[in-house]
Amino acid sequence: MRNFQTTFGPVLLAAVLAGGGVAFDARAAEAPARPPVDTDVFGGYQQIPGYKPDPLAWPDVPSGKAYNSISGKALMRYVDEQAAISRRQRDNGNPQYWGRIVGTQSDVDSAEWLLAHFKRLGLTDTRNQTIAMFDPQWVPKMWEVSAESGGAARKLESATPPYGAMATDGKVVDLPVVYVGLGSDADYAGRDVKGKAVLMIREQFDYSIGPADVVKRAVGKGAAAIFSTDLRGGNAKALAYRTETGIPTFNLGTADGVALRDMIGKASADAPPRVKIRLDATWDSNQKTFLTWGTLPGATDETIYLVAHRDGWYDAAGDNAVGVALILGIAEHYAKIPREQRRRTMVFIGLDGHHHTPGSYGRDWLFHHRERLFGKTALFMNAEHPAQILAHTGSRGRTEQTIPVWWHAGSTTRPQLTKIALDAFHEFGVPLWTERRNVSGDLNPFWRFTPGVVLQSSNYIHMHTDEDSPDIVSSAGLESATRSYARIIDEVNKLDLKDLQRPPEIGAFRPRIDPVVCAAWVKDSSVPCKPKG
Numbered sequence: 001m002r003n004f005q006t007t008f009g010p011v012l013l014a015a016v017l018a019g020g021g022v023a024f025d026a027r028a029a030e031a032p033a034r035p036p037v038d039t040d041v042f043g044g045y046q047q048i049p050g051y052k053p054d055p056l057a058w059p060d061v062p063s064g065k066a067y068n069s070i071s072g073k074a075l076m077r078y079v080d081e082q083a084a085i086s087r088r089q090r091d092n093g094n095p096q097y098w099g100r101i102v103g104t105q106s107d108v109d110s111a112e113w114l115l116a117h118f119k120r121l122g123l124t125d126t127r128n129q130t131i132a133m134f135d136p137q138w139v140p141k142m143w144e145v146s147a148e149s150g151g152a153a154r155k156l157e158s159a160t161p162p163y164g165a166m167a168t169d170g171k172v173v174d175l176p177v178v179y180v181g182l183g184s185d186a187d188y189a190g191r192d193v194k195g196k197a198v199l200m201i202r203e204q205f206d207y208s209i210g211p212a213d214v215v216k217r218a219v220g221k222g223a224a225a226i227f228s229t230d231l232r233g234g235n236a237k238a239l240a241y242r243t244e245t246g247i248p249t250f251n252l253g254t255a256d257g258v259a260l261r262d263m264i265g266k267a268s269a270d271a272p273p274r275v276k277i278r279l280d281a282t283w284d285s286n287q288k289t290f291l292t293w294g295t296l297p298g299a300t301d302e303t304i305y306l307v308a309h310r311d312g313w314y315d316a317a318g319d320n321a322v323g324v325a326l327i328l329g330i331a332e333h334y335a336k337i338p339r340e341q342r343r344r345t346m347v348f349i350g351l352d353g354h355h356h357t358p359g360s361y362g363r364d365w366l367f368h369h370r371e372r373l374f375g376k377t378a379l380f381m382n383a384e385h386p387a388q389i390l391a392h393t394g395s396r397g398r399t400e401q402t403i404p405v406w407w408h409a410g411s412t413t414r415p416q417l418t419k420i421a422l423d424a425f426h427e428f429g430v431p432l433w434t435e436r437r438n439v440s441g442d443l444n445p446f447w448r449f450t451p452g453v454v455l456q457s458s459n460y461i462h463m464h465t466d467e468d469s470p471d472i473v474s475s476a477g478l479e480s481a482t483r484s485y486a487r488i489i490d491e492v493n494k495l496d497l498k499d500l501q502r503p504p505e506i507g508a509f510r511p512r513i514d515p516v517v518c519a520a521w522v523k524d525s526s527v528p529c530k531p532k533g
Contacts, residue, residue, distance in 0.1 A: 311353025
């Protein structure tokens with residue numbers, strides 16, 4: 001890893017503190033070239049010539065006049081700047097596995113970028129806290145996958161291994177490939193897949209390799225490699241969370257998946273298509289990441305926390321540059337208000353992230369310090385991809401509206417907070433699922449002992465793919481979400497701490513880190529620890 005402080009940090013910090021934004025031009029880091037949409041695959045959608053989508057905005061309402069200065073279009077620059085950090089990592093010799101990935105230079109760049117903005121806004125106690133990661137992290141160097149049949153060959157450009165995928169140790173694995181449909185027992189009837197690669201189509205449109213039982217069945221049937229695709233259209237590269245299969249495993253975009261399926265269909269039974277697979281990857285130890293801190297002092301030592309994870313694969317615009325943009329928007333808004341009018345001190349944290357597995361080391365460290373950090377916390381707010389564009393189901397088309405959002409606000413023991421949050425979401429037009437989802441993401445485990453709020457949307461068509469660009473973030477949705485968070489903060493500040501705090505919720509959360517075994521790490525998070533087991 002090059003030395004960030006000497007090659008980039010001073011330039012960035014000086015530019016941001018001078019009010020000039022980041023030192024690089026987000027527009028200069030162009031998005032990767034896209035292949036033309038395959039309109040023969042399920043009637044792929046094409047953009048109307050000359051038409052520029054403009055996300056539907058919620059009109060300003062008289063009750064929300066105090067928040068009119070919060071502009072989603074202005075906040076989008078933070079999304080663009082983070083995407084540029086990802087693309088710079090791609091362009092610096094990482095054309096396949098790129099993004100704002102913990103343990104890499106882009107993680108350092110992301111932390112320094114956020115820290116510089118915290119300083120520019122006048123926050124205090126600004127710092128990057130080094131977090132030693134205990135577990136080795138997966139570092140792929142390169143991969144290539146191709147298919148051949150009847151003398152014709154196709155490079156499967158969209159092939160993407162899940163995090164932690166089994167490497168081939170520099171060797172090319174050459175296998176016949178069999179189509180197994182949805183991967184059910186019925187699909188395997190009459191098919192011998194032992195020692196062969198299997199191609200399956202998952203029912204859901206997302207980044208996963210497939211349901212656990214389907215993946216387990218493929219391995220149990222003796223498959224030597226797994227290819228998983230879906231029928232959303234296009235040919236996106238989708239990077240899945242860690243999937244333990246013990247054999248080479250890849251996601252395929254729709255166009256590549258359909259092409260491979262058709263190869264199988266046209267081949268004779270005695271001469272099936274073959275796939276050639278190579279994946280070079282290592283596991284690197286002793287890596288580190290960061291928690292990025294900034295504080296906006298209030299009139300009291302009671303606290304409100306706002307957090308968002310900094311990491312993500314590819315541009316990671318919807319997941320989660322937009323969440324980081326939201327907390328910066330909140331910091332901007334309240335930094336303009338005199339300290340004596342801010343009842344509570346506001347603490348902002350850019351979390352290290354959770355896409356790598358195991359991950360969320362910074363979140364674990366915060367949990368172990370919960371009594372010290374959150375003893376006087378009136379509100380803990382997480383911003384986790386709160387403003388993604390809604391995509392047409394089964395295609396790459398997009399709407400002008402934000403996808404409905406999962407939400408949590410205070411659980412059943414804090415009805416006042418639930419009402420405050422719902423009223424704010426309705427006031428500013430945040431589209432909600434009618435069911436409140438069980439808490440996931442980075443609000444877990446904090447909701448168990450703090451008054452917690454989160455908006456969390458999941459546009460699975462684009463999440464974890466190379467199409468998660470700023471284009472799939474709704475500036476109007478970002479504006480609505482940020483204004484609603486500000487309203488919630490102001491309403492919560494009318495309540496006393498005793499009206500919000502409750503005994504810890506009983507739940508199944510168990511931290512991975514033993515505070516006795518890793519006592520030195522709990523005291524100083526930059527100190528490595530090797531837990532038992």
